[in-house]
Amino acid sequence: MPFTSNASTEAFELRGVSKRYGVIPALDDVTLRFPAGSNTALIGSSGSGKSTLLRVLLGLEWPDSGEIWVDGSVLGPTHVLALRRRVGYVIQEGGLFPHLTALGNLALLPHHLGWSRDRIRQRAEELSGLTHLPPGALERYPAELSGGQRQRVALMRGLMLNPDALLLDEPLGALDPIVRHELQDELKAIFDQLGKTVIVVTHDMAEAAWFADRLVLMRHGKVVQDGRLDDLCQRPADSFVTRFVQAQRTLRGAAS
Numbered sequence: 001m002p003f004t005s006n007a008s009t010e011a012f013e014l015r016g017v018s019k020r021y022g023v024i025p026a027l028d029d030v031t032l033r034f035p036a037g038s039n040t041a042l043i044g045s046s047g048s049g050k051s052t053l054l055r056v057l058l059g060l061e062w063p064d065s066g067e068i069w070v071d072g073s074v075l076g077p078t079h080v081l082a083l084r085r086r087v088g089y090v091i092q093e094g095g096l097f098p099h100l101t102a103l104g105n106l107a108l109l110p111h112h113l114g115w116s117r118d119r120i121r122q123r124a125e126e127l128s129g130l131t132h133l134p135p136g137a138l139e140r141y142p143a144e145l146s147g148g149q150r151q152r153v154a155l156m157r158g159l160m161l162n163p164d165a166l167l168l169d170e171p172l173g174a175l176d177p178i179v180r181h182e183l184q185d186e187l188k189a190i191f192d193q194l195g196k197t198v199i200v201v202t203h204d205m206a207e208a209a210w211f212a213d214r215l216v217l218m219r220h221g222k223v224v225q226d227g228r229l230d231d232l233c234q235r236p237a238d239s240f241v242t243r244f245v246q247a248q249r250t251l252r253g254a255a256s
């Protein structure tokens with residue numbers, strides 16, 4: 001089931017989705033649509049349910065109630081393997097296997113799907129160009145790469161199978177400000193170039209607005225506001241949105 005470019009079908013949709021861990025509501029009656037080809041940033045305080053939202057879209061967790069729709073069909077256990085091949089998932093600090101080289105990490109899933117060594121290397125080299133991974137880095141182990149290089153490899157791993165969508169959970173959270181800034185530019189260029197459905201989780205509103213026109217702000221498992229940066233700043237849905245916006249301290253503000 002390829003992701004459709006038909007505007008009437010959403011790439012992903014949550015319909016009244018709730019998920020609890022014990023007494024904690026990680027997602028509380030969330031309804032959201034993510035059109036094919038759209039870029040969305042999920043923001044919110046720690047523990048507001050952003051990662052859980054990505055995980056239920058991938059079938060890594062199942063909602064207690066409500067439905068997940070992917071490309072016009074309800075997501076069920078039988079779709080999960082196919083879905084994993086069609087959706088690249090990138091997490092903070094990459095989640096690379098330390099005992100495998102960068103290429104070994106990239107090769108895992110394609111190898112399992114029967115790709116030849118040549119095809120895997122060719123795809124890895126193509127993606128090295130796209131993500132600006134330096135020559136020779138494919139042969140190195142994760143511990144021999146910088147944080148930024150590891151994150152590039154993690155992104156490449158997410159892109160290996162040319163997925164229709166990318167779900168990124170704090171992909172730049174662990175990087176120093178200069179590398180983070182560089183990778184923000186590169187990721188944005190990659191999103192624009194590839195035109196995939198992208199959902200990115202970040203704590204940083206400026207980064208969220210850089211990646212996506214649409215910002216979804218969450219709190220205690222609920223969507224508090226869904227709109228553009230301007231809407232959140234100029235027309236906050238409630239006092240939490242105002243506090244969240246004001247908490248994003250600018251350097252200029254800090255210096256004055």
Ligand SMILES: Nc1ncnc2c1ncn2[C@@H]1O[C@H](COP(=O)(O)OP(=O)(O)OP(=O)(O)O)[C@@H](O)[C@H]1O
Pocket residue numbers: 021024025026044045046047048049050051052053
């Ligand atoms: N496997 C789990 N077991 C128990 N509680 C969990 C589990 N996963 C998440 N939670 C809880 O569910 C809530 C939502 O967690 P989630 O990781 O989705 O939030 P988040 O917004 O991504 O947070 P952060 O920004 O800190 O990563 C939190 O209160 C968290 O402690």
